[in-house]
Amino acid sequence: MAELRTAGVVDAHRSSSYLLFHHAWKLLLRCHERTPAFVQGVFVQGRSRWHQRRFSHLKITMADGDPICEWILGEGGASKIKRVTPVGGGCINVANRYDTDFGVYFVKTNRDAETSMFEAEAAGLNAMLGTKTIRVPKPRKVGSLPRKGSYIIMEFIEFSFSGGNQADLGRQLARMHKTGTSESGFGFVMDNTIGSTPQPNPWTNDWVDFYREYRLGYQLKLVQQQYRDNDLYEKGQRLLERLPFLLKDLKITPSLLHGDLWSGNVAYDKEGMPVILDPACYYGHNEAEFGMSWCAGFGDPFYKAYFEVLG
Numbered sequence: 001m002a003e004l005r006t007a008g009v010v011d012a013h014r015s016s017s018y019l020l021f022h023h024a025w026k027l028l029l030r031c032h033e034r035t036p037a038f039v040q041g042v043f044v045q046g047r048s049r050w051h052q053r054r055f056s057h058l059k060i061t062m063a064d065g066d067p068i069c070e071w072i073l074g075e076g077g078a079s080k081i082k083r084v085t086p087v088g089g090g091c092i093n094v095a096n097r098y099d100t101d102f103g104v105y106f107v108k109t110n111r112d113a114e115t116s117m118f119e120a121e122a123a124g125l126n127a128m129l130g131t132k133t134i135r136v137p138k139p140r141k142v143g144s145l146p147r148k149g150s151y152i153i154m155e156f157i158e159f160s161f162s163g164g165n166q167a168d169l170g171r172q173l174a175r176m177h178k179t180g181t182s183e184s185g186f187g188f189v190m191d192n193t194i195g196s197t198p199q200p201n202p203w204t205n206d207w208v209d210f211y212r213e214y215r216l217g218y219q220l221k222l223v224q225q226q227y228r229d230n231d232l233y234e235k236g237q238r239l240l241e242r243l244p245f246l247l248k249d250l251k252i253t254p255s256l257l258h259g260d261l262w263s264g265n266v267a268y269d270k271e272g273m274p275v276i277l278d279p280a281c282y283y284g285h286n287e288a289e290f291g292m293s294w295c296a297g298f299g300d301p302f303y304k305a306y307f308e309v310l311g
């Protein structure tokens, strides 16, 4: 509500409809934890002509203090936000589509996360975009929310309900793995998160060292610290010792990986072309991409097309 108070909604204060809005606002903010823009969308959408006159100044004043609206109505090129609608599907962040007179933006917010979480997501999306091999949403802005938390604004992509061709996905992913190489070794430009679990990505010359220390080893430590599962930890340690033998004589070059490729992060656009979302990117052994394949639903056409490109 601080945004509203500082927004100087002075005449509105006197009307009883404002009081109604005021309480509805509070309720909505509490129920949905949306940004003020969410509420703005609801009310701007449904207002009568009387309200249009009465609240005509609100669109701009309410954006004050709301960095998402400020960006969309500034650098984002829009002069009006027509509607803000929740997008379901994610577990970790709150997602909304912002329909404007300058197109649609997709926005995720998280009341608890530092901006570094979304900065890493943007860095991953930009790295994949840079390969020009597969469609990913273009990130536009990352920032912090007024009191606590952070947000990311990106291109909104309209998905097809009828899905697409898995062979296209396999082929384009293989091209991304082949094109996205790194001269710094295995790792990434910054640490990121997989789900909401931190994922360290320090540059490392050798794949076995990287995978042992910063993937399996790190996760095993979390298992022990957070769940006290010593049995799993011990078994894991034995696997880590054997890793150099299991991967002996393999020549592994760093490939840009999406890093969290399960079915919830794969979609198809209206033209039926694959889109990959919500990455936890790093440079790694290309086959590490299939660590999540147990819940990705990749079939024969996918793998056939993938290995046709990668050999």
Ligand SMILES: Nc1ncnc2c1ncn2[C@@H]1O[C@H](COP(=O)(O)OP(=O)(O)OP(=O)(O)O)[C@@H](O)[C@H]1O
Binding pocket: 087, 088, 089, 090, 091, 092, 093, 094, 095, 106, 108, 137, 154, 155, 156, 157, 158, 195, 264, 267, 277, 278
């Ligand atoms: N750029 C986009 N355009 C349109 N819809 C999107 C876009 N990015 C993601 N979505 C949809 O929004 C929903 C939430 O997105 P996403 O999975 O990135 O959220 P999340 O909370 O970070 O996810 P998770 O809980 O899986 O880590 C999903 O249903 C996804 O399909």
